[in-house]
Amino acid sequence: MTSTKQHTVVDSPYGELTLVATDGVLSGLYMTGQRHRPAEESFGERVAAAEEPFPEVVRQLTAYFAGELTEFTVPVRLEGTAFQRSVWEQLVRIPYGQTWSYGRLAAELGKPGASRAVGLANGKNPVGIIVPCHRVIGASGSMTGYGGGIERKVRLLEFESRGTALA
Template sequence: MDTFYYSSPVGVLEIKSAENQITQLLFKDSAGVSSENLSDVMKECIHQLDEYFAGNLQNFSLPLAPEGTHFQESVWKALQTIPYGQTISYKQLAERVENPKACRAVGTANGRNPIAIIIPCHRVIAADGSLGGYAGGLDVKTTLLRLEGINRF
């Protein structure tokens, strides 16, 4: 398993990969020790993050392996269908996973997304148009949305 601490415009991100797939991308308070010999998938992830933060990449194309329950994985898959520069509500996300009454469960699954930014949970907002929550904090969520051209927050 590779681990890399990526210094991004929104803080330190801990990226983990195993078996040539990205398994985690989490917000951290500080950097730890990165693996010395990075796998090809880790190098590509770093490259794509550089491009995303430079405003040159809208769609990540990396092999992902998030681990969760069947329901969580269905939510994370649905998150990947939200286009760059757009937002949806938790209710709309619940409808996408064909469980329209599961708004709270969808919110919980969204909050447990193990691959932030690449699986764009930051694009989900509250039904009233407010930001809602975000594992990286609302300032980070606002920064990511503005990077994608959403300036109403």
Template sequence: MSVPTTSYLHHPSPLGELVLAATAHGLCGVYFEQHRYFQGTGDWQHDPAQAHLRAAAQQLDDYFAGARTMFDLPLDLTGTVFQRSVWQMLGSIGYGITSSYGKQAERLGRPAAVRAVGTAIGRNPVSIVVPCHRVLGRHGALSGYAGGLDRKQFLLDLESRRSDFPC
């Protein structure tokens, strides 16, 4: 079975340049500069005209402008079954709402798996689109974000200013 070709583009944002990645099946990466787990574009093809990349860039622009609270993009995420279940669950955390790592472990039916859930959240390949920034540590502590805590705080502040926006 062949691996689908990954296309990418560099896209400016208020958080610095993003690298967006997609296959023919959907968006597979949103990476910040100095993203903790980003390995670079390697053998990916630079293709700013790729449809999923164009759609992601537009929806991210709308999100940063305060005109979008949800993303409507096909995703092509690679990860373990456990990671994908955690990432899918993150999508149900509403705009402007926060949760905790412990709460996410409980929702998954694995209350003792807080660290494993946290690790899976940290490996989310599509930051912002799958809203891992909405997950906080105990007692609301700002913790864990592969793009850096300053970016996580920016995203939380952006959403708190617009949390009255109808979904």
């Protein structure tokens, strides 16, 4: 069975975001210049942001960036290995405005020695922001790796700590 993919591009306080849907469910949210961003050709047909399933995704992102939404409810389709999916599913448990270390994330998964593997899986999260991989930091509090770039990670964490977007 072949999947149907569509995508749209929307503006955000952190640059353009490419939203990808597979069979009508959000399966990708990519920033400009993001590491591990799939080839544009894999995103399917480009459609207007007003076409399903994008209006609800855009509505929730807009509310998030306005400081009015702290938890996303839009359905997502996470495509990856079983381990990657387990990491990504754990990310949504990190409360808004808080951070966890890679070690804590590994421990929460029941794999306390797997912080490096957790970091690699975290970096390949296909649905950034909504699945909040930016909330994972180094054990010392350092801003280690982020597919969207360290500057964006810092800005997103500062935004969540204050509830207002940075220019």
